Amino acid sequence: MNKEYTVTDDEVGTRLDVFLSNQPDNPSRSSIQKMITDGAVSVNGQTKRANYKLRLSDNIVMTYQPLQEIEVQPENIPLDILYEDKDIIVINKARGMMVHPATGVYTGTLVNALLYHCHGELSGINGKIRPGIVHRLDKDTSGVMVVAKNDFAHNSLAEQIGSKTAIKEYVALVHGNITEEKGIINANIGRHPVDRKKMAVVTSGGKSATTVFHVLERFKNCTYVKCRLLTGRTHQIRVHMAYIGHPLIGDPKYCNSKNKFNIEGQALHSLNLTLNHPRTNQQMTFTAPIPQDMQNLLNYFRQTI
Structure with a gap:
């Protein structure tokens, strides 16, 4: 199956791999780069390098195997x-x-x-x-x-x-000090207007999204919080916390600060899930232990207060 694109004025000068990875429903940039290397991408009928700079009206064709x-x-x-x-x-x-x-x-x-x-x-x-x-x-x-x-x-x-009768609770380490003890973030989330691989809080359109948080611990330059989702939008906690100025530590998409800590990806963990068993209707709560990399960060912050 092919995906085909035509370069517009706003896209002139963009790298080929960046352009393709920013398109809706496309794979990551590293996967796109491999596809370009393997010859699965053509520009005006010719293969190009990943760093090729797009020109007006370039015709790009990406060949891939549908998941189904x-x-x-x-x-x-x-x-x-x-x-x-x-x-x-x-x-x-x-x-x-x-x-x-x-x-x-x-x-x-x-x-x-x-x-x-x-x-x-x-x-x-x-x-x-x-x-x-x-x-x-x-x-x-x-x-x-x-x-x-x-x-x-x-x-x-x-x-x-x-219906949100199942309760999902997360813990996260975020940049900066949250002064409130608790709060509610109620802001619509939709596709980022420029970077289509990201989500964003949007002023029009999008879907309603609500996150409830409360502070567990405060450290010198970060805060340990528990979040409960009242809606289930893509990247919801990551987007909402960045929106209020407290992006997640290690978040490669929504945090502009360089990751100085020994953690791969965002410091976010799904801690508790409460639900009714489908057959018995018995309420059950499951808890997943905090992963070692997050625990190491907590121990480090607690020692440097």
């Missing part, structure tokens, strides 16, 4: 399982693991690991690419996730998440 044509394979990848029965499996997802395959990334995901562990017995509602996946975490966000093993469980969990 990909057969996702089970992989023997260790999982940190918090709970499992015949209907659901609750995972402590590791930082750095993608939840499901996406363009350019077809292996090493949580779905690959789940297919192996569950012998393929997962809900089929979201198709072959996302079996069992009811909700997601960003690649570099760790913590608790629930996965449905059958369609009955999937429908129940999806309804709880959609």
Whole structure:
């Protein structure tokens, strides 16, 4: 399948790899660069380097394999399982693991690991690419996730998440000192008007988004907070905290400060998930221990107060 673009005035002079990675639903810049190297991208019928500067009316064609044509394979990848029965499996997802395959990334995901562990017995509602996946975490966000093993469980969990009867709580380390003890951020989130790989708070359009936070600890130049999501928008906590001037430590997308700390990706962890079991209706709360890299940061900040 091909994606085709024509360069406009505003895009003249942009690097080829940057242009393509900024387009909606395209893979990361590193994946785009590999596609360019492999000859999957042409400009006016010719291959170019990733750093080629676009000219007005350039015709760009990117050839890729649609996800629906990909057969996702089970992989023997260790999982940190918090709970499992015949209907659901609750995972402590590791930082750095993608939840499901996406363009350019077809292996090493949580779905690959789940297919192996569950012998393929997962809900089929979201198709072959996302079996069992009811909700997601960003690649570099760790913590608790629930996965449905059958369609009955999937429908129940999806309804709880959609109606917000399921409670999701996160902890994060953010730059700067938040003076309030608690607060509510209520600001619509939509696609960034310039960088299409990012989300942003928007004044018109977008979707309503509400994040409740309260301060757990304050340090010299950062704050440890707990956040509860009342909506489930892409990158919601990351966007909202950056919007109020307190971006997450280590966030490669929404923090302009150089990451001086020993952490890969944003310091964000899905700590607690409370839900009603799909079959028994019993309320259950699952907690994922804070990952070692975040714990190391907390220990460091506590020693430098």
